[in-house]
Amino acid sequence: MSLIHKQSLLVLLVIISGSPTLFSQELYQLPKNKHTKWVSFENISGDKGQGGIENKGAKGHAFDNIKAGTSVNLVNLEGSGTIKRIWLTFSDRSPEMLRSLKIEMFWDGSDKPAVSAPIGDFFGVGLGQRVPFESALFSDPEGRSFNCIIPMPFKTEAKISVTNESQKDLEAIFFDVDVLMEEHQEDVLYFHTYWSRDLHTKLAEDFKVLPKIKGSGRFLGTNIGVYTDPVYEDTWFGEGEVKIYLDGDKEYPSLVGSGTEDYIGTAYGQGPFNHQYQGSPIADAKKGEYAFYRYHIPDPVFFYEDMEVTIQQIGGAPAEKVREMIKNGVPMKPISVSNKSFHKLLEMLQPVDLTHPDILKGWTNFYRSDDVSATAYFYLNAPFSNLPELVPVDIRTSNLHKKP
Structure with a gap:
């Protein structure tokens, strides 16, 4: 076992169990x-x-x-x-x-x-x-x-x-x-999970990984699954940022990331990998399948009144591809363009013709709609929560891709 692996195991034991003792001492003490x-x-x-x-x-x-x-x-x-x-x-x-x-x-x-x-x-x-x-x-x-x-x-x-x-x-x-x-x-603190799925997320509406829970505890992390909608072909789905609302946050969160693949520790796209605290066991743009996780063990997320976790439904593609999809009636809403500088389309005072090649140039981010599911893991100071029941089996099993 490498030194790094030993140190990671020690951190895991101490942080999750709350034990102040060293790993080596626990092995020989009765x-x-x-x-x-x-x-x-x-x-x-x-x-x-x-x-x-x-x-x-x-x-x-x-x-x-x-x-x-x-x-x-x-x-x-x-x-x-x-x-x-x-x-x-x-x-x-x-x-x-x-x-x-x-x-x-x-x-x-x-x-x-x-x-x-x-x-x-x-x-x-x-x-x-x-x-x-x-x-x-x-x-x-x-x-x-x-x-x-x-x-x-x-x-x-x-x-x-x-x-x-x-x-x-x-x-x-x-x-x-x-x-x-x-x-x-x-x-x-008692261990909890929450699972949800939205077969067609709504444009400009964040997916709720964990709806607002009341109480105090710790967000342990999540694994998320995405079936991308074929209408977007193999364009990038993962520009959405993870937001965590803590202890009374209203319109805007206290914690926010910079993109989906950034949240799980990779960058500029997402391939298959699995690490201790972050990973993407499934990543296939052609099949439109992504399954990924992030566990907040070395970077704990505590809450004392309430908490909510969401992820934006945002993708990205070159401008010419976005213009083509807009003309074909694909459901989307462009929100920003990167071309030497970052243009915030939602803050422009006048509406613009997004199909015009002189307006839309460069990498373009846009709201999109996909099939998203997630399991949230957390600890809470009560053996039950205010969250809704698990959705029925027909929703859980609808439109599943076949096993290879």
Whole structure:
């Protein structure tokens, strides 16, 4: 392991867990009153001495099925502890099933889930696809599994369920949830997610990665999926800036980026890559598919009253291409032109003929409409939030691209 990787791992352990101890000290120190549970179908209670009982201990219950329209509880624990790791896989990883399986998590007796998301999107990659990748929070070594190492504390109770909202039975699901039973005397932040999709974003209207939430906590980050509208051909979709509204911000945010690919650490376009805190596992302009993420671990985003996260729906192309699309009736609204200097079209007092070659010269940014979905991850000082329920399965599975 390289020095940089060791330092990154140390930062991850300290920042996410809140532990002030060094990584090397945690390895050889024995804490008091902490007990490990591995919860799986082989030991669904995670209790001491209750693992691998079926079939006389010879791999008796490694997996189970989920019939269409039914649910299975993966975790149902009482007490205080922290979920440290989730691994699972299942037999049907088609785009439809990845969006039809709903994973939900409930903390401390709440009847409203803190987590409710399509299972594929929850585990770090959107669009109903799996590809090999690794980030600080999620990984999929070979494109066939689902790993999450986000710490998820609870004080009295933890429940995790998976519901099959497709029309097909799921023949096999395997899982393993690793839990450290420990007392949380201090106030802890509860882990949450929010998933949403807009099949056709509206011109000049920002997509809400995370609608306004009330309370205090920390925005952990997001993974976003985009199907670009074919009417824009293979023009660049990612000029939109991420905005984060904090603690009473109204019309304008406190935090704002400079572009979509800039937000995930790359520049002048977006190809496939995966790093610890930022990446784009899927980036294909010809197919019109992009899936990318950013996790605010070394650069925390805290809030104390409320927070909202959006991303602008802005693309860009050379002026001659933009003029061609305008003449062809493609839905768009030019907003700026870069030609030696930066021309802000929305601040011009008089309307201009944007189809005229003397007016529109250079790289042109424009509002556009695409199919956008996102999973937002955050911690909150309550086991439930004011956010709406997960959208129905027909919206989640509509117009999915076929698996290669």
